[in-house]
Amino acid sequence: MIEFKNVSKTFKSINALLSFDLKIAAGITTVLIGPSGCGKSTLLRLIIGLIRPDHGHLYFQGIEIVPEIVFSLRQKMGYVIQEGGLFPHLTAGDNVTLMARQMNWGRDRIEKRLQELAAITRFPRDGLDRFPVQLSGGQRQRVSLMRALMLDPDILLLDEPLGALDPMIRTELQADLKSIFQELKKTVVLVTHDLGEAAFFGDVIVLVREGQIVQTGTLPELLQTPAEPFVTNFINAQRHYFN
Amino acid sequence: MALLWLFISPAHGLPAPTYASTHEIKIGSKKFTESVILAEIVAQLVHSAGAQPVHVQELGGTRVLWNSLVNGAIDIYPEYTGTLTQEIFAGQGIDGNQALRKALATYGIRMTSSLGFNNNYALGMKKEMCKKFGIARISDLRRFPGLSFGFSNEFMDRKDGWPGLRARYGLPQHKVFGLDHDLALRGLESNSIDATELYTTDPEIDYYGLCALEDDLRYFAEYTAVIVYRADLEKRAPQLVAALARLEGRITSVDMIDMNKLVKMEKVPESQVAANFLTRYLSLQTTLRQETVAARIWKRTKEHLYLVSISLLIAILIGVPLGTIAAKKPVWGRIILSVTGVIQTIPSLALLVFMIPLLGIGGPPVILALFLYSLLPIVRNTHAGLQSIPLEIRDSAEALGLSPWARFRLIELPMASREILAGIKTSAVINVGTATLGALIGAGGYGQPILTGIRLDDLGLILTGAVPAALLALLVQGGFDLAELAVVPKGLRLKPGE
Numbered sequence: 001m002i003e004f005k006n007v008s009k010t011f012k013s014i015n016a017l018l019s020f021d022l023k024i025a026a027g028i029t030t031v032l033i034g035p036s037g038c039g040k041s042t043l044l045r046l047i048i049g050l051i052r053p054d055h056g057h058l059y060f061q062g063i064e065i066v067p068e069i070v071f072s073l074r075q076k077m078g079y080v081i082q083e084g085g086l087f088p089h090l091t092a093g094d095n096v097t098l099m100a101r102q103m104n105w106g107r108d109r110i111e112k113r114l115q116e117l118a119a120i121t122r123f124p125r126d127g128l129d130r131f132p133v134q135l136s137g138g139q140r141q142r143v144s145l146m147r148a149l150m151l152d153p154d155i156l157l158l159d160e161p162l163g164a165l166d167p168m169i170r171t172e173l174q175a176d177l178k179s180i181f182q183e184l185k186k187t188v189v190l191v192t193h194d195l196g197e198a199a200f201f202g203d204v205i206v207l208v209r210e211g212q213i214v215q216t217g218t219l220p221e222l223l224q225t226p227a228e229p230f231v232t233n234f235i236n237a238q239r240h241y242f243n
Numbered sequence: 244m245a246l247l248w249l250f251i252s253p254a255h256g257l258p259a260p261t262y263a264s265t266h267e268i269k270i271g272s273k274k275f276t277e278s279v280i281l282a283e284i285v286a287q288l289v290h291s292a293g294a295q296p297v298h299v300q301e302l303g304g305t306r307v308l309w310n311s312l313v314n315g316a317i318d319i320y321p322e323y324t325g326t327l328t329q330e331i332f333a334g335q336g337i338d339g340n341q342a343l344r345k346a347l348a349t350y351g352i353r354m355t356s357s358l359g360f361n362n363n364y365a366l367g368m369k370k371e372m373c374k375k376f377g378i379a380r381i382s383d384l385r386r387f388p389g390l391s392f393g394f395s396n397e398f399m400d401r402k403d404g405w406p407g408l409r410a411r412y413g414l415p416q417h418k419v420f421g422l423d424h425d426l427a428l429r430g431l432e433s434n435s436i437d438a439t440e441l442y443t444t445d446p447e448i449d450y451y452g453l454c455a456l457e458d459d460l461r462y463f464a465e466y467t468a469v470i471v472y473r474a475d476l477e478k479r480a481p482q483l484v485a486a487l488a489r490l491e492g493r494i495t496s497v498d499m500i501d502m503n504k505l506v507k508m509e510k511v512p513e514s515q516v517a518a519n520f521l522t523r524y525l526s527l528q529t530t531l532r533q534e535t536v537a538a539r540i541w542k543r544t545k546e547h548l549y550l551v552s553i554s555l556l557i558a559i560l561i562g563v564p565l566g567t568i569a570a571k572k573p574v575w576g577r578i579i580l581s582v583t584g585v586i587q588t589i590p591s592l593a594l595l596v597f598m599i600p601l602l603g604i605g606g607p608p609v610i611l612a613l614f615l616y617s618l619l620p621i622v623r624n625t626h627a628g629l630q631s632i633p634l635e636i637r638d639s640a641e642a643l644g645l646s647p648w649a650r651f652r653l654i655e656l657p658m659a660s661r662e663i664l665a666g667i668k669t670s671a672v673i674n675v676g677t678a679t680l681g682a683l684i685g686a687g688g689y690g691q692p693i694l695t696g697i698r699l700d701d702l703g704l705i706l707t708g709a710v711p712a713a714l715l716a717l718l719v720q721g722g723f724d725l726a727e728l729a730v731v732p733k734g735l736r737l738k739p740g741e
Contacts, residue, residue: 048642074644085639089657089732098653099643131734147643 001026001155001187002047007056009042009211016042017211020056026154029181029188031202033195035234039211040191044157047189048079061154075099078148082160084140086132086147092139093128096146103151117146120180138169145180155187162197174200195238207231267295268480271308271320271604271685274301275424276506276513276698277362277444277499281321283517285470285487289319291527292486299685301694302604304397305330307596307684313350316603316685318473319487322354323362325466329403351474355487358468360444360496364398365455365463366408367441369431373454380459381412384438391418393427393436403464404440411462425700444496446504468494493524507699539692540711546687547715550678554610555671558617562670563663565618566625567651576626583619591616591677595684609681616677617670624666628659661731668723675716679708689715 002024009017016039024030032040045051046058049070058065060073086095096117097110105113118125121142132140141161148156161177162170178201181188190201198205199219207214207222215227226232268289272282282298289296299317302308309331311317328337332346340356347354366381373379376387384390398404399421408414420436427439428447441448441455448455470487477484502520505511521527565583569576589597594615598608632655640654656663682690689708696705728736 045638050638050641071644071646074642077642079639079642081635081639083633083635085635087636087640087654087658087734089734091734099645102645102649102653131737133734133737144639151644 001061002189003059004043004046005057005059007046007053007058009039009046009051009053015211017046017053020211020213022206022213022216024187024189025204026187027185028203029190029201030204030206031198032189032191032206032208033193033198033202034208034214036193038208040193040208041159042211043208044079044159044189044191047155048074048077048157075103075151076154078145078151078153078156080141080144080148080156080158080161082163084132084144084164086140086143088132091129091131092123092135092143095132095143096128096150098147100150113150114146117149120149120183121146122176136169137165138173141165141173142176145177149184153186155189156181158188158190160192161190162194163192177201195235207234267297268319268476268483269297269299269317271299271302271311271317273305273308273320274303274694274698277442277503278321279698280502280506280513280516281358281468281470282319283513284490284520285319285321287514287517287521288486288490288525288527289483291521292480292483294480294483299604300691301682301698302685303596303683307599307604310599311604311685312352312471312473314600314603315473316605318476319470321358321468322471323466323468324354325363325403325464327354327471329464330401333402347471348474352471353474353477353484354472355470356491358470358490359492359494360499361465361467362442362444362496362499363458363463363466364404365441365443365458366438367431367448367453367455368438369434370452370454372437373456378456379454380457381408381462382459383456384414384416385412388415389418390416390437391420391435392416393420393422393430393439395424395427395440396421398440408462411460444499444503446500446507449500450504450508468499489525494520510699510701536707540707543687543689543691543708544711544715546691547675547678547689547712550606550609550613550681550686550688551671551674551719554613554678555617555667555674557610557614558621558670559667561614562618562621562666563625566622566663566666567629569622569626570629579622580626583622586615587619591680592683595680599684604685606681606686608684609678609686613674613678613681617674620666620669620673621663622666624662624669625659628662628666629655631662632658657732658735661727661735664723664727664730668720671719671723672716675712675719679712 002022004020004022007017007020008015020043022043032043034040042051046053047060047065049065049067052067060076063069063073065073086092087098090098093114097114100110100113114128115125117123118128123139123142123146127135127139132143135143145161162174165173174197181201188201190197192198202219204216205219205222206216209230215222215231222231223235226235270282270286270289272278279300282300286296286298302311305326308317308320308322312320324340324343327343327347332343335346337343337346344354366384368378376383378384378387392405394405399419405419422430424439427436428451430436431439431453432451441453443455447453470490472484472487498520502516505516506513565579569579591612594612595608598612602608602611636654636658637650640650645653678686678688679690679693681688682694689712692704692708696702696708
């Protein structure tokens with residue numbers, strides 16, 4: 001689905017990514033995990049074309065992601081970021097349907113899709129007329145998810161989608177998200193720094209450190225055959241989740 | 244007067260924007276009462292000759308009027324021969340009316356013969372001082388180096404003013420101050436200065452009990468009152484030129500002192516004084532248009548709103564895109580913000596005067612100046628409003644697949660709307676105040692009664708300009724607060740929990 005080939009990216013002479021190679025398979029959930037500043041968010045921003053690699057190539061469904069086609073590619077991708085990134089001047093419903101309206105979808109089609117999404121994400125219907133500031137953190141993330149799913153994209157990119165939530169809501173939304181992923185059978189790429197989350201969602205976990213992949217595999221693989229001591233250290237630091 | 248030095252600019256080689264049409268005759272006057280009265284007499288004469296007069300009152304100083312006459316922004320104004328030879332044609336050694344007419348003709352300007360009186364410079368002191376020290380002639384002043392003088396700024400700077408006078412008579416006094424002419428007269432009264440320059444038709448000479456010192460070395464030039472007009476009037480309105488000739492030799496200096504006194508001391512409107520004169524001496528019945536205070540304020544309001552709204556509209560149309568460019572292109576942003584910032588530091592009067600050679604007098608130069616002043620708050624707030632949009636919002640909009648134009652229109656502009664509107668509000672309120680200066684170059688508005696009120700020392704008149712200006716500023720402020728409800732999206736106005 002997504003392929004990084006020898007991708008490098010530098011910000012102000014700091015290497016965010018260094019000769020990065022990665023293939024992300026379709027139909028499963030891939031979790032990118034690593035300490036803060038390891039470059040995992042940069043990976044998502046490269047995929048959706050918010051930034052360009054300095055070197056190397058990046059493919060989506062076998063097509064190279066270049067500025068000329070990035071607009072059309074984005075309509076096949078859904079993107080959810082930590083704070084939700086909702087437009088505060090639009091109602092929840094308008095946030096979700098903005099792009100569809102721009103693409104001149106019919107009113108009925110938009111309404112039908114909106115009701116579908118509200119049901120999938122278990123979002124209260126009367127909340128659609130509220131503004132983001134009137135919603136709870138968990139509700140805002142559900143709106144953000146609906147907005148990402150509106151055009152029925154082939155891939156869903158989530159950047160710390162639960163990061164800003166308090167623990168109760170977090171647990172609830174986490175469970176809902178997983179069932180949504182399973183139900184929709186979408187390719188999902190999720191970025192987190194939280195090993196518990198990675199274990200909960202990840203069919204494949206990619207551990208990243210300083211712009212390079214340390215190890216790729218399932219959680220048991222990472223536990224049992226760590227590629228280097230860092231893997232064990234990283235897991236041990238968050239061990240309390242599993243005890 | 245105090246700002247006259249600002250009005251010094253080249254007298255020729257100017258482009259010629261012409262606002263005067265054939266049937267509309269524009270008459271200018273300087274910023275002092277006698278000039279306004281004479282211009283009003285001319286205006287009523289023009290009306291009786293079947294043309295449509297427009298009296299552009301109280302235009303700064305000599306240079307503004309002369310330049311406006313030469314480039315056609317006005318057609319006629321009252322002038323003094325001494326001012327022409329000593330100020331406009333200074334250093335050209337023009338002597339006699341024949342030579343003066345010839346010099347004027349090279350600019351396409353004609354002048355009438357003497358209207359019948361001179362308004363010469365003189366030095367004046369209080370009568371009891373003259374008696375006490377035995378001073379009757381200017382050369383007597385040499386014996387009293389401790390005396391202090393207060394002169395109008397124009398007189399201080401003019402080639403035919405104080406510098407030449409001091410040189411000719413060898414005057415030793417060094418306590419010499421520049422101040423407003425009316426204040427100088429009050430200073431004489433309160434003994435804070437000992438002498439000032441007088442104009443021989445000042446009614447104050449009599450009123451304050453002053454003696455005019457004899458110019459025994461014949462330093463001061465003859466300031467014979469005349470009317471100067473554009474030569475093309477002879478083709479455009481020959482009957483008018485004939486009418487102007489009827490004024491020649493008809494106004495004695497006693498008449499002029501009387502008329503000045505009526506306006507300055509007894510607060511009779513200039514138009515009334517002018518009408519009385521025309522009835523008495525030329526048997527002309529002029530119909531005086533009596534304006535009620537309400538009608539006058541309404542007229543000034545319309546002029547003021549015109550200046551403010553047009554300039555603000557252009558500033559919005561140009562300022563918002565400039566602010567957007569500044570926000571999107573940091574390199575351009577620095578240039579745009581510093582240029583608009585520098586414009587803001589130009590003193591408003593200086594900026595207005597810079598506009599005269601480009602756009603003449605009246606509305607256009609004032610609108611351009613106000614537009615330039617309006618730019619900075621709008622550009623800066625647009626820039627700041629767009630910059631303050633959080634990165635995650637901008638990323639979300641881009642990641643959604645919206646085109647740059649759709650992102651700007653649907654996301655960035657609405658999100659910055661509150662700040663942009665605040666910038667426009669700031670500009671609008673500042674404009675309402677600054678537009679009062681427009682009266683100085685003939686654009687009317689609330690500044691006109693303020694200017695006239697200062698000249699006539701008439702507080703009531705000043706208030707008919709100042710109070711509406713303040714009210715308009717408040718109204719504009721309130722209007723924009725209401726507009727915020729309509730323009731700024733509801734989602735941005737809500738507070739969490741509402």
